[in-house]
Amino acid sequence: MKLLIADDELLTREGLASSLDWESMGIHQIFQADDGLRALHIAKLQEPDIILSDIRMPRMNGIELVEKLTELLPDTSIIFMSGYSDKEYLKAAIKLKAIDYVEKPLNPEEVQKTVAEAIRRRQQVLRSRQNEDLLSMETESNLALLLTKPYRDHCGEIEALSRELSLRLSPESGFVTYIVKLRTEEPISVLIKGIRENLKGFLKNFHMNSVYIRMHAVHHVFHVFGEGGAPSAAVLSSIDFFFKEQFRPFGLFVMSRGDTVNGIARAYHSYASAVVAIQNSFFFHAGTLLTSEDTGGGYTFAAEGPAGLENDTGSFAEALEAKDQNRCQSFLDGLHQKYYKNYGMLPNQIKDAYYRLFNALNDCRQKWKLSADSAGTDSSESIIEYLENCFTYEELHHTLEERTRLMFQRLELSVPEDNVIFLIKEYIAKHYGSDLLSIKEISDYVHLSASYVCTYFKNQTGQTLNQYLTEYRMEKAMRLLEDARNQIADISAKVGYSNGNYFSKSFKKFTGLTPSKYREKMLG
Known part of the structure; x- marks a missing residue:
C-alpha cells in the first residue's frame, strides 16, 4: 500500500516516516508533501491508499484537499492530524466522512493504531470492490454468451442483463463481433482481463463498450457496441489494429470481424458471420483478420470434393514411387496454389487429405528402409496428433514439404x-x-x-x-x-x-x- 504524509513542518513529516515500522503494517511506499497543493499533485499521480494530512497548510488546507480528492480517489482513507484549536475544521471533516484523526503533538502508538484501522478498512473496501468486479464480469460473460444465440429465443434474459449492467441498448445501437482464435489453450485469464480493461478504455474514445466470453478454450469473443449506430470504417480499422497489437504477445493467432449491424436483435447476425470467417482462417496466415467479405460470405464447397483430394494422394504417391523429387515438388506447389486461401473446403477435409499424403510419404520411407523423420510424423498416431495441433494451412503444407525434402535427402545419402x-x-x-x-x-x-x-x-x-x-x-x-x-x-x-x-x-x-x-x- 501507499501512504502520503502532508504537513508543512519538515520535522513532523520526517519523524512520522522514520518512527514507525511501515513495512510490517503493509505500507511499502511513502510520499511527502509540504502543502495541500503539492499533496493534491502527488495524490493524482500516485493514488495513495492512505493520506495522513495536517489540517492547516499553506496554499490549500486539508479540508480543501479532501474536497478535491472526493471524486478522484473515493476509496482513499484520510486521517487528519489536528491540534485542540482545530475543532471547526474537524466538524467540516466529519461532514466529508473523513472522521479519522490524531491529535498533535503526535503519539506514535496512536498514529500506528489509527493507520492500522484505516488499512483494515481499505482492504475491506478493496475486497468488496473485487467481488463487485467479479460479479460484473460474470454478468458480462452471461450477456456475451446470450449474444452468440438468436435474440428471439433469449430477448427477455438479454434485456434483463443489459439493465443489470446499466447498458443502454436500443434499435439504433451499432454492433460488431470480433473473434480471436489463439493456438494456446493455457489458462490466461489474467492477461485476457488486462485486454478487456484496455479495450473498454480504448472504446471510450468512440463512445462504445464491449462484453466478452471465452468459448471452446481457444476462441475469445468480443461483442463491441455503441449508441451512435454502426461504427465507421475508420473506427473499425482502429479497433482492428488495437486487437492485433493486444494479442501479438500471445504468439500465433487469427481474428475475424463480423458484419456491422444495428440493433441488439441483430447482434447474433454479426456473431454468426464472424464464426464463418474464423472457420476459414485456417487457410490464411497467422495474424490475419478476416471478414465475411474476405471469405466470400461463407462456404461454397468445391465441386470436386473428397474425390479430388483422393486423386491428389494418388498423384503424390506415384511421384514418390518413381523417386522423382522435381515431380513431387511440382505437385506440392500446385497443391498449395489450389488450397491456400480456399473458401470451398473445411479444415478437417484438408487435414484428412494431408493425412493420406503423410502416410504415402511414410510408406515409401519404410519401403526404402530410411530412418524415421524428426518431425514427429513417423506413425499414423503421431500424424493424427500433429494434424490436431496444426494451426494454419501454411504450417501444415510447409511441414509436408520439409518432410518430403528430407526424405529425398536421406534417399540420396542412404546406404542400404x-x-x-x-x-x-x-x-x-x-x-x-x-x-x-x-x-x-x-x-x-x-x-x-x-x-x-x-x-x-x-x-x-x-x-x-x-x-x-x-x-x-x-x-x-x-x-x-x-x-x-x-x-x-x-x-x-x-x-x-x-x-x-x-x-x-x-x-x-x-x-x-x-x-x-x-x-x-x-x-x-
Missing part, C-alpha cells in the same frame, strides 16, 4: 540398411513412448534371442541397443521441449519415462542441461 536393424529401429520408433519397452520385446518382434540381438545391433551400428534407445528418446524429448505448450512432466511420459526425476538425470547426462534449462536456452 540391414533388414533386421531396420526392423529394430522401426519398432523403437513406434514404441519408444512405452516405459515397458524392453530388449526382450524387441527381440521377440524380430524373432531372435535377446543376447543375439544385442550383439548383432552393436556389430552393425557401433552402439548398444540401449544407447540407441536412450538417444532416440532424448532427441524426441529435445524437440518436444522446444514447444512451450508441452509440460515437462508430460514430455517425460511421452518418451517412455514413468519417473520424472530419472528422466531429468538422463536428459542432463545426454545434453549437459536439465530439461527446464534446455527449454530456457531454446526459447530464449
Whole structure:
C-alpha cells in the first residue's frame, strides 16, 4: 500500500516516516508533501491508499484537499492530524466522512493504531470492490454468451442483463463481433482481463463498450457496441489494429470481424458471420483478420470434393514411387496454389487429405528402409496428433514439404540398411513412448534371442541397443521441449519415462542441461 504524509513542518513529516515500522503494517511506499497543493499533485499521480494530512497548510488546507480528492480517489482513507484549536475544521471533516484523526503533538502508538484501522478498512473496501468486479464480469460473460444465440429465443434474459449492467441498448445501437482464435489453450485469464480493461478504455474514445466470453478454450469473443449506430470504417480499422497489437504477445493467432449491424436483435447476425470467417482462417496466415467479405460470405464447397483430394494422394504417391523429387515438388506447389486461401473446403477435409499424403510419404520411407523423420510424423498416431495441433494451412503444407525434402535427402545419402536393424529401429520408433519397452520385446518382434540381438545391433551400428534407445528418446524429448505448450512432466511420459526425476538425470547426462534449462536456452 501507499501512504502520503502532508504537513508543512519538515520535522513532523520526517519523524512520522522514520518512527514507525511501515513495512510490517503493509505500507511499502511513502510520499511527502509540504502543502495541500503539492499533496493534491502527488495524490493524482500516485493514488495513495492512505493520506495522513495536517489540517492547516499553506496554499490549500486539508479540508480543501479532501474536497478535491472526493471524486478522484473515493476509496482513499484520510486521517487528519489536528491540534485542540482545530475543532471547526474537524466538524467540516466529519461532514466529508473523513472522521479519522490524531491529535498533535503526535503519539506514535496512536498514529500506528489509527493507520492500522484505516488499512483494515481499505482492504475491506478493496475486497468488496473485487467481488463487485467479479460479479460484473460474470454478468458480462452471461450477456456475451446470450449474444452468440438468436435474440428471439433469449430477448427477455438479454434485456434483463443489459439493465443489470446499466447498458443502454436500443434499435439504433451499432454492433460488431470480433473473434480471436489463439493456438494456446493455457489458462490466461489474467492477461485476457488486462485486454478487456484496455479495450473498454480504448472504446471510450468512440463512445462504445464491449462484453466478452471465452468459448471452446481457444476462441475469445468480443461483442463491441455503441449508441451512435454502426461504427465507421475508420473506427473499425482502429479497433482492428488495437486487437492485433493486444494479442501479438500471445504468439500465433487469427481474428475475424463480423458484419456491422444495428440493433441488439441483430447482434447474433454479426456473431454468426464472424464464426464463418474464423472457420476459414485456417487457410490464411497467422495474424490475419478476416471478414465475411474476405471469405466470400461463407462456404461454397468445391465441386470436386473428397474425390479430388483422393486423386491428389494418388498423384503424390506415384511421384514418390518413381523417386522423382522435381515431380513431387511440382505437385506440392500446385497443391498449395489450389488450397491456400480456399473458401470451398473445411479444415478437417484438408487435414484428412494431408493425412493420406503423410502416410504415402511414410510408406515409401519404410519401403526404402530410411530412418524415421524428426518431425514427429513417423506413425499414423503421431500424424493424427500433429494434424490436431496444426494451426494454419501454411504450417501444415510447409511441414509436408520439409518432410518430403528430407526424405529425398536421406534417399540420396542412404546406404542400404540391414533388414533386421531396420526392423529394430522401426519398432523403437513406434514404441519408444512405452516405459515397458524392453530388449526382450524387441527381440521377440524380430524373432531372435535377446543376447543375439544385442550383439548383432552393436556389430552393425557401433552402439548398444540401449544407447540407441536412450538417444532416440532424448532427441524426441529435445524437440518436444522446444514447444512451450508441452509440460515437462508430460514430455517425460511421452518418451517412455514413468519417473520424472530419472528422466531429468538422463536428459542432463545426454545434453549437459536439465530439461527446464534446455527449454530456457531454446526459447530464449
